[in-house]
Amino acid sequence: MTAFAEGISAATVREHGLTEDEYGQILKRMGRPPNYTELGIFSVMWSEHCSYKSSRRWLKELPTTGAQVICGPGENAGIVDIGDGQAAVFKMESHNHPSFIEPYQGAATGVGGIMRDVFTMGARPVANLNALRFGDPAHEKTRHLVSGVVAGIGGYGNCMGVPTVGGEVNFHPSYNGNILVNAMTVGVVDQDKIFYSAAKGVGNPVVYVGSKTGRDGIHGATMASAEFDDNSDEKRPTVQVGDPFTEKLLLEACLELMAGDAIIAIQDMGAAGLTSSSVEMASKGEVGIELNLDQVPCRETGMQPYEMMLSESQERMLMVLHPGRQEAARAIFDKWGLDFAVIGLTTNTGHLTLNYQDEVVADIPVEGLTEDAPIYDRPWTSTPKPATLKADACPPPDDLGAALLTLMGSPDLASRRWIWEQYDHSVMADTVGGPGGDAAIVRIHGTNKGLAITTDVTPRYCQADPIEGGRQAVAEAWRNLTAVGATPLAMTDCLNFGNPERPRIMGQFVECLSGMGEAGRALDFPIVSGNVSLYNETNGEAILPTPAIGGVGVIRDLAKRAHVALEETGDVLLAVGKTGGHLGQSLFAREIHAREDGAPPPVDLATERRNGNFVRTCIEKGMTTSVHDISDGGLYVAVAEMALAGGIGAALEAPHTNTHGFLFGEDQARYVLAVRPDQVDRILSQAQDASVPAQILGHVGGAGLTVNAGRAVSLSTLREVHEGWFATTLSTRT
Amino acid sequence: MKTCVIVFPASNCDRDVAVALEKMGASPKMVWHGETDLPATDLIVLPGGFSYGDYLRSGAMAARAPIMREVLKRASKGTPVLGICNGFQILTEAGLLPGALMRNAGLKFICKTVAVTVENNETIFTARHTQGQHIHIPIAHHDGNYFADEDTLDHLEGEGRVVLRYDDNPNGSARNIAGIVNKSGTILGMMPHPERSIDPLTGTCDGKALFESLVEALA
Amino acid sequence: MKARIHITLKDGVLDPQGKAIEGALGDLGFLGLDAVRQGKYLEMNLTETDPAKALTQVTAMCEKLLANTVIENYTIDFETV
Amino acid sequence: MKARIHITLKDGVLDPQGKAIEGALGDLGFLGLDAVRQGKYLEMNLTETDPAKALTQVTAMCEKLLANTVIENYTIDFETV
Numbered sequence A: 001m002t003a004f005a006e007g008i009s010a011a012t013v014r015e016h017g018l019t020e021d022e023y024g025q026i027l028k029r030m031g032r033p034p035n036y037t038e039l040g041i042f043s044v045m046w047s048e049h050c051s052y053k054s055s056r057r058w059l060k061e062l063p064t065t066g067a068q069v070i071c072g073p074g075e076n077a078g079i080v081d082i083g084d085g086q087a088a089v090f091k092m093e094s095h096n097h098p099s100f101i102e103p104y105q106g107a108a109t110g111v112g113g114i115m116r117d118v119f120t121m122g123a124r125p126v127a128n129l130n131a132l133r134f135g136d137p138a139h140e141k142t143r144h145l146v147s148g149v150v151a152g153i154g155g156y157g158n159c160m161g162v163p164t165v166g167g168e169v170n171f172h173p174s175y176n177g178n179i180l181v182n183a184m185t186v187g188v189v190d191q192d193k194i195f196y197s198a199a200k201g202v203g204n205p206v207v208y209v210g211s212k213t214g215r216d217g218i219h220g221a222t223m224a225s226a227e228f229d230d231n232s233d234e235k236r237p238t239v240q241v242g243d244p245f246t247e248k249l250l251l252e253a254c255l256e257l258m259a260g261d262a263i264i265a266i267q268d269m270g271a272a273g274l275t276s277s278s279v280e281m282a283s284k285g286e287v288g289i290e291l292n293l294d295q296v297p298c299r300e301t302g303m304q305p306y307e308m309m310l311s312e313s314q315e316r317m318l319m320v321l322h323p324g325r326q327e328a329a330r331a332i333f334d335k336w337g338l339d340f341a342v343i344g345l346t347t348n349t350g351h352l353t354l355n356y357q358d359e360v361v362a363d364i365p366v367e368g369l370t371e372d373a374p375i376y377d378r379p380w381t382s383t384p385k386p387a388t389l390k391a392d393a394c395p396p397p398d399d400l401g402a403a404l405l406t407l408m409g410s411p412d413l414a415s416r417r418w419i420w421e422q423y424d425h426s427v428m429a430d431t432v433g434g435p436g437g438d439a440a441i442v443r444i445h446g447t448n449k450g451l452a453i454t455t456d457v458t459p460r461y462c463q464a465d466p467i468e469g470g471r472q473a474v475a476e477a478w479r480n481l482t483a484v485g486a487t488p489l490a491m492t493d494c495l496n497f498g499n500p501e502r503p504r505i506m507g508q509f510v511e512c513l514s515g516m517g518e519a520g521r522a523l524d525f526p527i528v529s530g531n532v533s534l535y536n537e538t539n540g541e542a543i544l545p546t547p548a549i550g551g552v553g554v555i556r557d558l559a560k561r562a563h564v565a566l567e568e569t570g571d572v573l574l575a576v577g578k579t580g581g582h583l584g585q586s587l588f589a590r591e592i593h594a595r596e597d598g599a600p601p602p603v604d605l606a607t608e609r610r611n612g613n614f615v616r617t618c619i620e621k622g623m624t625t626s627v628h629d630i631s632d633g634g635l636y637v638a639v640a641e642m643a644l645a646g647g648i649g650a651a652l653e654a655p656h657t658n659t660h661g662f663l664f665g666e667d668q669a670r671y672v673l674a675v676r677p678d679q680v681d682r683i684l685s686q687a688q689d690a691s692v693p694a695q696i697l698g699h700v701g702g703a704g705l706t707v708n709a710g711r712a713v714s715l716s717t718l719r720e721v722h723e724g725w726f727a728t729t730l731s732t733r734t
Numbered sequence B: 001m002k003t004c005v006i007v008f009p010a011s012n013c014d015r016d017v018a019v020a021l022e023k024m025g026a027s028p029k030m031v032w033h034g035e036t037d038l039p040a041t042d043l044i045v046l047p048g049g050f051s052y053g054d055y056l057r058s059g060a061m062a063a064r065a066p067i068m069r070e071v072l073k074r075a076s077k078g079t080p081v082l083g084i085c086n087g088f089q090i091l092t093e094a095g096l097l098p099g100a101l102m103r104n105a106g107l108k109f110i111c112k113t114v115a116v117t118v119e120n121n122e123t124i125f126t127a128r129h130t131q132g133q134h135i136h137i138p139i140a141h142h143d144g145n146y147f148a149d150e151d152t153l154d155h156l157e158g159e160g161r162v163v164l165r166y167d168d169n170p171n172g173s174a175r176n177i178a179g180i181v182n183k184s185g186t187i188l189g190m191m192p193h194p195e196r197s198i199d200p201l202t203g204t205c206d207g208k209a210l211f212e213s214l215v216e217a218l219a
Numbered sequence C, D: 001m002k003a004r005i006h007i008t009l010k011d012g013v014l015d016p017q018g019k020a021i022e023g024a025l026g027d028l029g030f031l032g033l034d035a036v037r038q039g040k041y042l043e044m045n046l047t048e049t050d051p052a053k054a055l056t057q058v059t060a061m062c063e064k065l066l067a068n069t070v071i072e073n074y075t076i077d078f079e080t081v
């Protein structure tokens, strides 16, 4: 017979997303039945979102260390050394479920949340990116979702004055009922000004700053850990509204306070708000925390402890200050017009103790909420290796040029300008490479160094072969950084999957991570932060496995960088890497032959590394400034993108057999370089010395693209189909 | 040259314009909106951003901030004022320039580099440009759709006060207006961001001439 | 017939605009006010002359486009021109 | 006392939002409507209980901040709570 506190039943426990078993463990830990507030606190701390109960076992196997790593997973964001006493701070986070329910606010608060994770650590955010997945463009909800999400991301980031410099967008019917909105922020901090979240000492003041607490998003964390069904609309009132104005003030106020030495620990209030922030600070610092909830600034009257602890109101932070610094800190927050309240103390009890109206309303050992959280080694099954797509499954198209136009105007390859022109990508005046390139480049303010940043994953590869797909996602991020001339440093991830309680989905997760880990190790590209979003399913239909990778690299001298644009007539086009004509899982197969089968292109990590290092060296030595990696759509698409960016055409030479495989195959570890004619021999011989395959592809020039001197595809037609898709398909008037 | 940049809550181009001024040899002082006094200055800059979140109307609350009383006083005595983007919105809300900046006709925020024609190079802001010069300079705004009644527009045109005009209207502005000055030519409001156009590494450099013009005129 | 539509945030939903306006009014010296909330107000002319039909039509507009029913409420009234 | 303020664009001032809404309603198949105009609707609680004084106070708020009288009109009414 299970024991319940007054007013709580087995149904209450279930509604909190806790299993009978988990409830049993809570009883054991507490030595008594938890009251309603305590149950709420356990439910959010033990939710998938906060406890990583299905994923933790596998996350541990990812590579997270390296000489460049200052702080790996476990803090609000990861930190890497970028030289000169500075560091880059970054993380990616999902806001999938809220964005499906209310696209504008869901996406906006996602951006707000990830920026807080970065400035909590003392860094000024310098770049935002976003990785987005939507359903079928023809699906009735897609237009509304795309417009709302894009407007929300812009609405928040633009107001904050942080440039949104890149990201990615895909469309696939598997996201019809579960869009993905993953937001990434990169910040820069002086290494001696980094702040962490571990509380220290006993009797130190716990301080609440930012916005007031309302009844927003109560149970957001558990919502993010539940599957959708057709009744999800009922969960609507839990949506939070973002206030970027307040967040901008919070950013400036926090950085002003951080310039001094008043802060012992600081933690943003994200998912599970006051609960997870106080528990995490206590747990990391191995102290207890006692809060007086009467002091919590509330937006509404009559808010109960349960609501205050579970509210996900935005734009709030929790800090532990050195004793005696409260008034100096308060003056700063007063100046910025923000709430400031001392709401508690650190203690030596090891408990989270909550007082409200002179009563103890909750008293939980902190370890019970963290260490004791369940960890599941969920059963999983391996995804069967798909058969390689037979050549006759993908015959040559009637017209190569027409096929190129189809691809360039297809949802996954069309220009994303319609999206990124809604983002302020030039504020802060340090955007050296904005959206539209391989990786964005942001100058580190006041220096001649830059950070290169990208987000990548190819979900259709992950679906077909999760291990290969996991490798490829990492390899592509690394390659995009390399293509602009950057030295890749580290990555963050956002692991979006379906229901982990299904062995097939859990298997996708396990195998994608295995591929990612292998690639991270092989490329010296550790994972320093990330986020897991599971249960992305509606009515049993899971999304494609989508482990989005956010990559960060450094360019030590901005004079030595590359962009995608072709520059000059007469330049020679070179392909670096071996072109084998792999059409399985290619966009050519999907868009021209409506086939989504076959094995994805294999990734050879040693080759990846060798080819990439060679290309980076070419850029560093000034032998080329025009480089593009070859990914979705293959070589012809890569050249077309370079031509459009530069406004110059090109004439390509291709083999006469399997020409379409050569042009549209998606073999990995490849780049296109445009070089001055006098550099060609030098590059080819150095490539040979480095055992890197390199070949002449053709020449730059003309007003269109030709293959083997055939009929030209004019750049103007190409531009029209490429730029037109979003405006015509997705533009809505409001 | 002495300059002041006014910082409102959620200004976000204050640093960018300060960097630009610094580069031109003018050392800017940052002045908080809550101040009631300004130091001696040759130029006041109202920077871009989202003062007060652009809530209610862009620039509306900033135009009523305490420091604005002093800005109005100085402006009336002839101290030059440059309002960029949100700064332009604040200038119209404060009544220092006529008209209003409404939501872009396409309703979306627009960030891109646009072509603008310098319609009047006989101002302290544009002397380093040639008359009719086409410059390329970024815009980044949601509310840049300039509106004024026909009479006002005719006056502006007649008095040469339309200083900058879009070549290809991005936001629905009346008569393609991108920037105007007051009667005496001492106050310029413009939607494009010259401070983001001073360094070849980050884009075009056509914004530089504006700062050079000011340095030359006010040194 | 002229339709007048008020769209307001549901109770408990944060209204950043209202909050900022309240702050600005305070800074300008206006005292004795609180709970400022900002909503939208729409007007349109309808050719429909039957009030019941017009209400059905405008309600559909609100549900489909004008209001964000996740966070907003709306009210509709008519004015005969 | 609760004040209700309507702020609308003056005649002759172009209303991009109203126009866009009208277009979008047309796209959704709503017919027989025109002259869509979007305005703002503000509510606030006042401690002032004298209607005349409240009107003076709210009028001053509109003139000083809430409305841009270059392009906007405003109307004020009260509701006793």
Ligand SMILES: Nc1ncnc2c1ncn2[C@@H]1O[C@H](COP(=O)(O)OP(=O)(O)O)[C@@H](O)[C@H]1O
Residues within 6 Å of the ligand: A049, A050, A059, A062, A072, A073, A074, A075, A076, A077, A078, A091, A093, A117, A270, A271, A493, A494, A495, A527, A528, A529, A530, A531, A532
């Ligand atoms: N997929 C992952 N790979 C690496 N680290 C991860 C991953 N998911 C989460 N983490 C790390 O676990 C910690 C907790 O994550 P999370 O709860 O999402 O942080 P927050 O509370 O800041 O939102 C963070 O340090 C995060 O970087």
Ligand SMILES: [Mg+2]
Residues within 6 Å of the ligand: A076, A117, A268, A270
């Ligand atoms: Mg955090």
